[in-house]
Amino acid sequence: MANQKNENRNKNGEDGGLRAQVSPVVVRRLPRYHRYLGELLREGIYRISSAELSKMMEVNASQIRQDLNCFGGFGQQGYGYNVKFLYGKIGEVLGTEDGFRAVIVGAGNLGRALAASHMFERRGIERIAMFDSNPAIIGKTVSDLPVLDVSELEAFCAREKPEIAVLTVPKEAAYDVSVRLAEAGVRGIWNFANMELKLDEYPDLYILNVHLGDSLMVLSYGIRSRMK
Amino acid sequence: MANQKNENRNKNGEDGGLRAQVSPVVVRRLPRYHRYLGELLREGIYRISSAELSKMMEVNASQIRQDLNCFGGFGQQGYGYNVKFLYGKIGEVLGTEDGFRAVIVGAGNLGRALAASHMFERRGIERIAMFDSNPAIIGKTVSDLPVLDVSELEAFCAREKPEIAVLTVPKEAAYDVSVRLAEAGVRGIWNFANMELKLDEYPDLYILNVHLGDSLMVLSYGIRSRMK
Known part of the structure; x- marks a missing residue:
């Protein structure tokens, strides 16, 4: 597993050029493109014109061409975008090819x-x-995932090296758990604890x-705007 | 209740001037200002300079002054913003004074x-x-809310006139439920059904x-960006 991850890292290094070409403003719009292109793929649609994509996404076509230009010579007149290629390229920039792994800390309703x-x-x-601290659910399985005792967090992270932690613990516990996650080598925290x-x-x-x-x-x- | 709501509506009409002055770009930033100002109030802080607010929110001070200028002659040198006043004004623009009421459709984990x-x-x-369609939970109480049979949706909405529906039903049910909500007079749908x-x-x-x-x-x- 560790080797496989390292290979991914090396591969990412090579496409650094593509990432460097994408402006931060465009990056913020990429998840939405990625989602729509994924939908098209699931529907078996492999080519789409900027006009069709524009209509579907309610973004004007020139904006789409501008945003997606840096991904290569696509979108020429009469050809349209290669959905699979574009989906893959955008995914690479966003990190979907990195093989990131995630733990969810907090097995309440949101978790x-x-x-x-x-x-x-x-x-x-x-x-x-x-992970959770409630003995009543530790040891159970939720959506195919084992619920582990939060006291095992450090040992687990040392062994499995997850990059991502999804934080759904109560507000009061969020800071302490986050420091533990950071110390344990987690690289990113998706914080739902309702505090900054x-x-x-x-x-x-x-x-x-x-x-x-x-x-x-x-x-x-x-709602208020439409009531005027 | 209905009368009270109408009064709110009239009041809103009067501050149309303020709303009209706030540009759409600024509106998108208002929820975050509103949240920070609310935190300050809860901490008992009633005045804050744009420099302090800037540091706290990690937004530059000139941006803050520009964003909040239209709310009145606040933020003068040596005075700072009146937190409570600003919180109230921003809330009015966002609709917190409108007395909106919400139903949650779907009493699963996310609901x-x-x-x-x-x-x-x-x-x-x-x-x-x-609301839910699962007989095992209809009639129960969740976070002080009654869980009603989704077949009662129309009758309930006709009687109680909620403006907001929070949609946490499965993807497959989302469209049908939404049409029913729209027909029943709901004004806004907050859609978590993971489909557009x-x-x-x-x-x-x-x-x-x-x-x-x-x-x-x-x-x-x-995460990927910080790994480079």
Whole structure:
């Protein structure tokens, strides 16, 4: 397993050129392109014009051409994009080819909901275990994942070296668990604990704080706007 | 209740001027300001300079002044922002004063996790009921909410007139349930069903599709970037 991962790392090094060409603004839009292209593949559609993609995604066609140009000479008149190639290239930039593995810390309702989702495997990420502190669920299996005692976190991470931790513990526990994860070598934390997590002491750790409440406010604003 | 709501609507009409002054780009940033200001209030902090807010939010101070200028003559040298006033004004724009009420359709793990969250009440939204089709949980109470039979959706909405529906049903059921909600007069759908929901037949309905997988890709990209 370790060898396989190293090979992936080497391969990534080689496409550093492609990544360097993609601007940060475009990168933020890539997950959505990746998702739509994945849908097309599942529907058996292998070519699509920028006009069709534009209609489907509700983004104007010139924006699409501009965003996707750096991935190669695609989208010529009358040819359209090669969906599979583009999906693969965008995935490489986003890291779906890196073989990242994830643990979910917190086996409550949200942890279980995330564990049951297909989004990890669809994006090349393998879920390998859940952790909790509740003796009533430790040792059980949730969505094919073993629920381990959170006291085993360090030993598990030393052995399995997961890159990603999904954090669904209560707010109060989030900081301590995060420091333990960082010390144990985890590279990224997807934080659902509903608090702004910052660990400046670990500059190599990438933290993504999810704020569903912000999304709820966008909904509320959208409703309010249409009521005028 | 109905009267109270109408009063809110009228009040909203009067502050149309403020809303009109806020550009769409700034609106997208408002939920985050609202969240930070709410945190400050909970900590008992009633004044903050743009420099302090800048440090806390990791946004540059001139951006903050530019974003918040339209809310009135605040942020003068040596005075700082009036946290409570600003929090209230931003909330008004976002719709927290509108007394919106929400139902959660789907009482699985994700529905339960959302039902248990404080984010609704913190943003002025009242959760009033959950719906499910599973006889084993219909009639139970989850986070103080009754779980009702989804067959009662239309009758309930006709009576209680919730503006918001949180959709956590399986992908396959999402479209049908959404049409029923739209027909029943719901104004906004917060869609967690992991599919792109579009109901062009209901132009007054605001749909916000949540794609956690896109967020996972941002995490993956962030980790990958720091590994170089």
